[in-house]
Amino acid sequence: MLTTDIIPAADARAVLAQSRGNALAHAGVALLLLAGLRPGEVEALRVADYERGGDGARLRTGALRHPRGIRIASSAAAALDAYLATQAGVDEEDFLLPELRTTRLVQLVRGSAAAAGVQAGVHDLRKAAVAAVLEDGAPVSHVEAYFGMSKAPGRKDLVPVRDGYDAGIADVLEHAFA
Structure with missing residues (x-):
């Protein structure tokens, strides 16, 4: 059933909490x-897409035509670090x-959601983050840039997105769900 409803933040937090028992599920839900x-x-x-630095963790993602680099919430970085600690011999070009x-991923999210008593899927978690x-x-331009979702026609250089906008969004996501 297709729905445009946004799951409550408490339900999204419950799915995240439930996934903590499995490092792979937790990393996926956190992302x-x-x-x-x-x-x-x-x-x-890829491993090379994940960077840890003094100003926080960053990911490079998006399609080749629309790549973007974003700062991510510290809890998401911690989930990735916990998963990577279980892996041996990781190479930069590895997934x-x-x-x-x-x-x-769909199975793990649905399983975590069901165990938490919540009905949610992968797209519900992304929608909750955007909401x-x-x-x-x-600002909408920041949301579009962070989530890679702008399909509006026109020139993107006419609506500048200031440097560091992604840190604020990462902080909002951390505060809302972690």
């Missing part, structure tokens, strides 16, 4: 909810979450 990635973006991530293809940022009052 959907705390970084707002699409399932295909989660699947396509970041090699066991997490889209079908497996939280919009409700916090972030």
